[in-house]
Amino acid sequence: xxxxxQEMSRxxxxxxxxxxxxxxxTEEAKGLSLNMARGKPGxxxxxxxxxxxxxxxGISDMNTILGNDTRNYGDLDGIGECRRLMAAMMEVEKDxxxxxxxxxxxxxxxxxxxxxxxGVNGSTPWCRLDKVKFLCPVPGYxxxxxxxxxxxxxxxxxxxxxxxxxxxxxxxxxxxxxxxxGIWCVPKYSNPTGISYSDEVVRRFANLKPAAEDFxxxxxxxxxxxxxxxxxxDNVLNILEECKKAGNEDMVYIFASTSKISFPGSGxxxxxxxxxxxxxxxxxxxxxxxxxxKINQLRHAxxxxxxxxxxxxxxxxxxxxxPKFEAVLKELDAELAGLGIGTWVKPRGxxxxxxxxMPGCAKAIVSKCKDLGVIMxxxxxxxxxxxxxxxxxxxxxxxxxTPEEMAVAAKVFTLCVKLASVEKLLAEMS
Amino acid sequence: xxxxxQEMSRxxxxxxxxxxxxxxxTEEAKGLSLNMARGKPGxxxxxxxxxxxxxxxGISDMNTILGNDTRNYGDLDGIGECRRLMAAMMEVEKDxxxxxxxxxxxxxxxxxxxxxxxGVNGSTPWCRLDKVKFLCPVPGYxxxxxxxxxxxxxxxxxxxxxxxxxxxxxxxxxxxxxxxxGIWCVPKYSNPTGISYSDEVVRRFANLKPAAEDFxxxxxxxxxxxxxxxxxxDNVLNILEECKKAGNEDMVYIFASTSKISFPGSGxxxxxxxxxxxxxxxxxxxxxxxxxxKINQLRHAxxxxxxxxxxxxxxxxxxxxxPKFEAVLKELDAELAGLGIGTWVKPRGxxxxxxxxMPGCAKAIVSKCKDLGVIMxxxxxxxxxxxxxxxxxxxxxxxxxTPEEMAVAAKVFTLCVKLASVEKLLAEMS
Numbered sequence: 062x063x064x065x066x067q068e069m070s071r072x073x074x075x076x077x078x079x080x081x082x083x084x085x086x087t088e089e090a091k092g093l094s095l096n097m098a099r100g101k102p103g104x105x106x107x108x109x110x111x112x113x114x115x116x117x118x119g120i121s122d123m124n125t126i127l128g129n130d131t132r133n134y135g136d137l138d139g140i141g142e143c144r145r146l147m148a149a150m151m152e153v154e155k156d157x158x159x160x161x162x163x164x165x166x167x168x169x170x171x172x173x174x175x176x177x178x179x180g181v182n183g184s185t186p187w188c189r190l191d192k193v194k195f196l197c198p199v200p201g202y203x204x205x206x207x208x209x210x211x212x213x214x215x216x217x218x219x220x221x222x223x224x225x226x227x228x229x230x231x232x233x234x235x236x237x238x239x240x241x242x243g244i245w246c247v248p249k250y251s252n253p254t255g256i257s258y259s260d261e262v263v264r265r266f267a268n269l270k271p272a273a274e275d276f277x278x279x280x281x282x283x284x285x286x287x288x289x290x291x292x293x294x295d296n297v298l299n300i301l302e303e304c305k306k307a308g309n310e311d312m313v314y315i316f317a318s319t320s321k322i323s324f325p326g327s328g329x330x331x332x333x334x335x336x337x338x339x340x341x342x343x344x345x346x347x348x349x350x351x352x353x354x355k356i357n358q359l360r361h362a363x364x365x366x367x368x369x370x371x372x373x374x375x376x377x378x379x380x381x382x383x384p385k386f387e388a389v390l391k392e393l394d395a396e397l398a399g400l401g402i403g404t405w406v407k408p409r410g411x412x413x414x415x416x417x418x419m420p421g422c423a424k425a426i427v428s429k430c431k432d433l434g435v436i437m438x439x440x441x442x443x444x445x446x447x448x449x450x451x452x453x454x455x456x457x458x459x460x461x462x463t464p465e466e467m468a469v470a471a472k473v474f475t476l477c478v479k480l481a482s483v484e485k486l487l488a489e490m491s
Numbered sequence: 492x493x494x495x496x497q498e499m500s501r502x503x504x505x506x507x508x509x510x511x512x513x514x515x516x517t518e519e520a521k522g523l524s525l526n527m528a529r530g531k532p533g534x535x536x537x538x539x540x541x542x543x544x545x546x547x548x549g550i551s552d553m554n555t556i557l558g559n560d561t562r563n564y565g566d567l568d569g570i571g572e573c574r575r576l577m578a579a580m581m582e583v584e585k586d587x588x589x590x591x592x593x594x595x596x597x598x599x600x601x602x603x604x605x606x607x608x609x610g611v612n613g614s615t616p617w618c619r620l621d622k623v624k625f626l627c628p629v630p631g632y633x634x635x636x637x638x639x640x641x642x643x644x645x646x647x648x649x650x651x652x653x654x655x656x657x658x659x660x661x662x663x664x665x666x667x668x669x670x671x672x673g674i675w676c677v678p679k680y681s682n683p684t685g686i687s688y689s690d691e692v693v694r695r696f697a698n699l700k701p702a703a704e705d706f707x708x709x710x711x712x713x714x715x716x717x718x719x720x721x722x723x724x725d726n727v728l729n730i731l732e733e734c735k736k737a738g739n740e741d742m743v744y745i746f747a748s749t750s751k752i753s754f755p756g757s758g759x760x761x762x763x764x765x766x767x768x769x770x771x772x773x774x775x776x777x778x779x780x781x782x783x784x785k786i787n788q789l790r791h792a793x794x795x796x797x798x799x800x801x802x803x804x805x806x807x808x809x810x811x812x813x814p815k816f817e818a819v820l821k822e823l824d825a826e827l828a829g830l831g832i833g834t835w836v837k838p839r840g841x842x843x844x845x846x847x848x849m850p851g852c853a854k855a856i857v858s859k860c861k862d863l864g865v866i867m868x869x870x871x872x873x874x875x876x877x878x879x880x881x882x883x884x885x886x887x888x889x890x891x892x893t894p895e896e897m898a899v900a901a902k903v904f905t906l907c908v909k910l911a912s913v914e915k916l917l918a919e920m921s
Binding site for chain 1: 529531532534537540544545547548549553560561562563564565592593594596597600601604607608609616618619634637638641642754755756757775778779780781782783784785786787
């Protein structure tokens with residue numbers, strides 16, 4: 062049985078510190094350069110989709126199944142076969158889907174921007190309101206928080222546990238405060254915690270009774286088919302179905318993309334929601350654009366064909382990502398288990414491992430890692446305004462480096478966790 | 492010498508009307524189905540770019556010249572070689588260009604939307620102002636007007652002549668009214684009139700002294716290399732250069748795309764403007780998206796290579812479009828010249844022929860064409876709010892049908908012009 066750091070005496074901590082500093086110097090001398098900052102697919106994952114670029118080679122038929130020429134203007138809401146593909150992935154009907162451009166983040170931004178300028182299905186434009194608030198389950202996705210921040214929307218932290226957001230708190234805010242217009246959710250293999258929302262959490266979401274008519278759930282299903290293991294798949298209840306059952310059909314926007322299936326930046330994205338919501342969205346989208354890239358939609362539809370094609374492809378992604386995740390988890394287990402200086406969850410999918418350090422240590426850890434040549438996501442990034450009230454959460458993104466590099470980077474990380482923790486404990490003693 | 496319709500007696504007009512109605516019945520019986528409504532490239536134009544889809548075939552090197560992997564996240568402002576290509580086309584420096592997604596219309600919409608929410612380089616967000624006005628040279632591009640309309644921006648008509656907008660009026664508004672925040676321009680082969688702005692007009696634009704610090708010229712250079720003839724090219728002075736000379740470097744946004752060079756919907760678009768403007772745009776764009784489709788940018792850069800490649804390609808477009816334009820012009824000349832019931836300009840580039848009917852006749856003409864199976868752009872579409880005060884202008888889009896179909900459609904059009912004009916003159920007599 063290991064002694065936790067908290068159980069150590071000042072002398073023991075000082076001895077440990079000296080040893081860790083020796084290790085630190087050794088690592089420093091290596092001049093590493095590794096990046097675990099962002100959920101970037103690895104090169105081997107990108108290679109998997111290269112045949113997609115050839116799928117239209119020498120093809121004379123550039124028409125959709127319905128006979129529309131994908132090379133010309135038209136099909137504002139996306140070509141039929143790609144809408145069908147994305148609908149299957151998002152577990153909704155084709156008629157509930159619009160296929161858009163290359164980025165679901167852009168759809169989310171546009172959705173908030175549209176609400177600011179035009180309101181939601183006829184409600185008062187948010188730019189004319191004194192106050193607009195969003196609930197932000199934390200830790201969460203930094204780019205969600207940046208969108209609401211840039212529009213001056215007040216963000217309220219909602220703690221997450223292994224089942225999802227604290228629904229008592231969500232209900233309290235949403236059902237009573239008409240200024241609360243939305244909540245950011247990553248329901249499956251959550252960014253960064255890796256957990257998936259429980260059935261009860263999804264049902265409580267669907268049964269919200271919002272004080273604001275223009276409240277919507279922003280359901281970013283970014284990792285819907287992004288499993289790490291072939292035999293263990295998290296399942297999340299269908300939010301659109303559940304909302305419909307609860308008479309809240311218009312209450313959710315679902316977002317997804319193939320950014321981490323085909324190519325980041327050259328995939329297709331989609332929004333799925335009710336007919337009423339789609340009609341309103343299209344009424345503005347028809348002014349914004351004549352249409353999205355339909356040749357790329359055709360490429361995706363012809364390459365993946367259907368949900369089985371997508372799932373087969375994602376098995377290969379899982380096989381490439383698994384060793385990277387396991388390299389990190391192995392180091393965390395070997396180096397940090399039982400020391401009382403950090404907790405983490407083993408994810409079954411998605412792109413991240415979320416690490417909770419001793420309060421007050423996250424910034425110091427990330428800074429030490431940086432000094433050793435290992436770039437992590439900035440501490441605090443997983444919280445609105447970049448402010449982690451506990452200075453505890455660190456997002457680890459294992460996807461881009463090789464498994465071997467990941468093992469090295471994770472080792473460096475655990476060293477920095479230990480050293481920062483010892484320093485913190487010693488500072489508290491003095 | 493033909494007699495104009497205006498010189499005819501009531502009896503002559505009645506006789507003519509009867510003859511035209513006979514012709515009309517003959518055409519009606521044919522059950523035509525032709526579309527001259529939108530500036531859609533013809534299929535043969537699209538075929539020209541098909542080899543572009545194969546340019547990345549079996550290519551192992553998906554990196555930019557600078558070594559960035561186009562398949563992964565990064566290069567928010569576009570890959571270097573595509574920025575260089577678009578800069579050459581737009582006659583600006585690479586550093587003044589951001590390459591965006593598939594549609595310059597979308598950049599324009601986003602530019603207005605961003606100004607509504609965030610102002611322009613630090614000015615008050617337009618959504619907080621009581622009144623925002625835009626100048627709209629008329630006739631103009633309906634999709635420009637739709638953007639300003641949907642945002643509730645008041646549009647003011649500015650008459651166009653063969654040199655461009657009425658600059659006395661432009662100066663009067665821009666230099667005196669701080670609510671005037673922009674003007675929509677299509678400086679070359681203008682939509683729909685086909686004219687290009689004279690040097691004097693461009694210089695007067697560059698030397699405006701706007702009452703509003705956040706006034707910008709929205710310079711939609713949609714047809715910058717879209718010549719119909721190899722030996723006659725309109726040249727328009729470089730607005731960014733001229734603005735710089737006049738100390739007004741930040742006053743213009745230039746937009747362009749390859750929608751009518753490679754593929755509508757699957758091209759690349761770009762904005763060119765001053766460093767200060769680009770910095771502000773990027774500060775918001777970095778929240779809106781992680782980046783645009785860089786694989787498609789690479790495809791364009793490798794296929795077209797440079798401005799010579801673009802120009803060579805556009806020669807082929809010109810050769811395909813020329814007979815279509817000439818088929819229309821031939822019919823207009825043969826059937827309508829000297830009758831006093833319509834005027835038009837022979838364009839040297841672009842996508843449209845602008846026709847001015849006798850005041851009060853445009854709607855009737857378009858409606859009659861529709862009844863005969865020939866779809867035209869809606870009458871009034873070339874004016875803000877869809878309201879042509881004279882009910883006179885009709886935009887003819889000859890690009891999509893074949894030259895043979897165009898000849899048939901143009902014949903039908905001239906018949907409808909004649910009939911509507913006779914009816915109008917008779918109504919005025921009674």
